[in-house]
């Protein structure tokens with residue numbers, strides 16, 4: 051339960067003798083030594099742990115780290131310090147707990163000097179392959195013809211890439227996965243031809259990618275065939291996988307421009323797949339949300355309706371009846387969509403909270419000016435409330451164009467972006483190097499923690515996503531209208547980084563999923579999953595299973611990204627191996643069909659995830 055619960059420091063209920071000395075008694079199953087910082091509490095049963103159980107009733111303070119049964123909030127030293135202050139006593143009868151040293155705050159590492167093409171869009175297509183999609187421009191990766199590539203399949207193990215040909219311009223397109231794991235890339239921009247690259251128009255394009263492991267797959271498309279086109283031009287289109295498995299394709303502009311205009315607005319939606327004579331459906335909301343309505347954010351809701359956000363506005367929408375259900379209040383503080391781009395995420399779904407859907411929107415820009423400040427505020431809205439309202443919060447620093455990545459422990463990492471300007475070529479400055487992590491379970495005012503900075507500027511056209519191994523893939527940034535290596539404030543960025551969150555740098559063992567997970571699972575199916583927690587003598591196990599989908603990432607928009615906590619019941623135990631009956635999500639409204647990754651966590655430390663298709 052460490053995952054979704056506030057890991058605020060719990061000071062022991064015990065008011066037993068709190069003296070600690072060098073020769074204090076140790077914790078039984080820790081070789082007679084006091085517990086270490088990573089697993090500070092000596093539990094009732096003599097195991098060291100950082101769980102509520104280990105630090106709760108019966109915990110032996112004397113054998114615990116620093117002589118106190120105190121849970122440690124990984125990566126959040128400020129909360130810890132506050133807690134020490136809060137718990138200093140006035141009567142002088144109890145010693146104040148020693149301050150706990152700061153635990154690591156993650157680390158960035160460059161894993162490749164070249165992604166081959168500028169990473170404007172990414173999609174994790176297999177556990178080891180990232181599809182990286184740019185627009186047509188003079189990238190270093192070259193096709194056999196000698197022309198520059200604008201798509202590569204990046205190998206996450208070798209940190210190498212394979213060039214992929216695509217006929218149409220993918221500039222500022224969208225994407226979504228079908229239930230069988232096939233990726234549909236849709237939309238784009240005008241034809242472009244030069245000495246070094248060529249492409250036909252992609253405004254209406256549909257492209258299909260059937261993932262493979264053997265380097266044989268490529269984009270399937272047929273620009274001349276109306277069946278392979280959307281109903282109209284869609285530049286900056288959003289795509290969301292629906293509970294039915296169809297793709298909901300929304301909005302966009304008829305042409306590429308700095309901000310949408312009445313004359314170019316495409317305020318309609320359509321489905322993929324579609325019959326040939328299909329007509330798109332007009333959505334008044336997409337007119338009312340002008341001009342900041344590009345790359346709207348769309349999430350499915352438990353009742354099958356959609357939540358849609360654009361500009362400052364949001365609406366609950368019924369796809370079947372093609373009607374609005376209701377409008378929600380505007381988020382305070384200004385528009386949060388392109389080009390005043392904020393970060394948007396559906397917080398992880400938890401059965402213990404009746405799968406309530408809460409949306410978090412952070413940052414943006416105060417104006418369409420290169421001198422504008424980024425916004426520092428975030429809004430969070432609980433869609434289960436009778437009368438949903440935005441609860442406002444503040445990030446440690448202002449930011450726009452950040453990526454909101456749901457980490458394996460259910461916290462939200464905000465990284466990349468700028469502190470000044472807005473989205474567009476040469477429009478932002480003052481890059482933000484320091485990521486922050488948001489703990490949805492912490493009390494208001496204590497949710498943000500800053501982590502270690504990168505030293506690479508990643509602003510417009512940068513991306514990030516969680517990998518199956520629990521690290522974060524970080525790439526891209528190109529503020530220039532063409533590839534530039536020099537004589538510009540921010541050259542086109544090809545370096546790829548891996549960010550290791552602090553949950554992978556504790557001394558806790560990573561649990562491992564050791565049983566075979568079926569490639570295809572269905573809703574409410576119970577899977578017997580055996581995990582290996584590697585050690586039983588160090589700490590009390592605290593096990594959580596989560597299922598996540600990464601979706602398609604571009605322009606700070608993580609299309610179809612979501613995570614759900616699974617209901618799991620322990621069925622047997624054999625040494626360090628424990629078997630659980632794990633229930634898949636109850637229905638497709640909570641988790642639409644498609645490719646997913648399942649992690650098990652022990653005391654907040656995630657396993658490597660296993661890929662499965664939920665259908």
Ligand SMILES: [Cu+2]
Nearest residue numbers: 221222511605
């Ligand atoms: Cu763009």
